[in-house]
Amino acid sequence: MSEQEAIRVSGLCFRYSSPGREEQVLNDFHISVPAGQFLAVVGPSGCGKSTLLSLLAGLRQPISGVIERFGEAKCGPDLRVGVVFQHYSLFPWMTAKQNLIFGIRQAKKYRKKEAELLAQHFLEQVELKEAADKYPHQLSGGMQQRVAIARMMAMDADLFLMDEPFGALDTKTKLALQQLLQRLGCGEDQKKTIVLVTHDIEEALFLADRIVFLRGGSIQADFTVPFERPRDRAGLGTNPEYNDLRRFLLNQFGAEKEREAEDRREEDMG
């Protein structure tokens, strides 16, 4: 693995087992992600994107294969890796600020005062300074996700893993948070590697440097997104190349639907 690779996955296999049933999700899967890249993993439901993310996070262990993060094949979670889930991952018994302070002190071993100042700084970055002393149940879904993102940034993770972080939000909030993520993703100190799992094609094209399309646990398409940053949503919409890529990805989803319909016909006949 070169020094500049944040992630390298080789021969990854994973399956879910339950009594009387086994489902192979990933089989001989390979991918490498250079440091500093914003990768979007797109695909239909059940294609293995969330499973891949949880394996990269160290929350699950593969049946076989190797996952290297920053050159190390370490099992289990790593403080250099931050995760934001779709369904808000804040601790409900801590305020927004306390959630950040807790994460910072685990990651950086700062004293309480230093951690408080840092927490305040990152809450301001996500425009939630006034919500510092509110509990998660007092915050909207969008605000909770912003706090989760702020916590991940405050912990100074080198690798951000995000599993459909905006999936449960309304369109307006989602668009605002995508803007925030784009601002973070192309900041001056952009050493962060970001892997975003999403089924939203427009989101992937707006945010990512590179998109991989998964189907059946393997990569069906892998391409670089050619648009310069910062990206403007309105401008992209009129760009022919953007529309071509969008159509290409939609066709991939359409091909998936055709394959499923074919499988169902075969089952009915057989």
Add this chain to the structure above:
Amino acid sequence: MKRKLSLSDGLFFLLVAAAFLPGARAVSSRTAFITVILTVEASFLWYRLRTKKKAAGDISIVVFGFLLLWEVTTTKLDLLSPILVPGPEAVFQVFPVQWETMLKGVFSSLELILWGFVAGLSASVSLGLFVGCIPRLRNLFLPIARVLSPIPPIICAPYIIALMPTFRSASLLVLVLGIFWPNFMKMAEQTGSMDPKLLDSARMMDLNLPTMVFRIYLPYLLPGLISGLKVMLSTSFLLLTMAEMMGAASGLGYYIRRNTDFANYTNVVAGIILVGVVITILNLGIGWIEKHLIRWRKG
């Protein structure tokens, strides 16, 4: 703004008037009874002013209605047996006369309850947490707990009294068993069913075991623990007073049993009221703890 006279106000005045009217039974002193009526009215007025809830008025109607019925059927008209159903003046007069004995009994019982809670809760929470984290242990111990937990500890009390060296240690064991089993099951089940996303968030922070226990699991389990406290408190008092009735030399249960032996039902009723007051005060305390310790909970 003029306030109209409500039904509870009417009942209050009626009750005070009734207390001063002569009746069929002789009364040594009505001071304690009048004090209780005034205290109850003051409490309801304060609660109504603070919360503006209509329930305060409804509750005071029921309380004053009951006191009035009690006063009329006993002291005023002597419709019931004066030995078995003493009048309110006689019952409330017990408090200023026997306050030292009663207070000793309260502290004796409370001391046992406190130690029972400390031992029962610490054992059930720590073991429940440990078992709950490990699916194999959960599958092993929860079915066993479901069989053992419904057995009322009070049934075992005579055997436990024979086994243990002192009555107090026997009472303590009965209390601990009454608190341990239901709480152990609750902790194990709640730990086992913790939101996986919360667990994943915690795991991503690579927390050590003490941090995981004290900053993640315990705060998560706290609402369930506190919501069960009120029920545990009532159960504990039930177990303790029944155990004390069997062979204690002090405590609230002992006070009630001893006076029953001497057919002094005036003191018995006073003791019952005292148990109710003590439990109410403790429940208010638990409510305060709940409000301050788990502010983070919705609603």
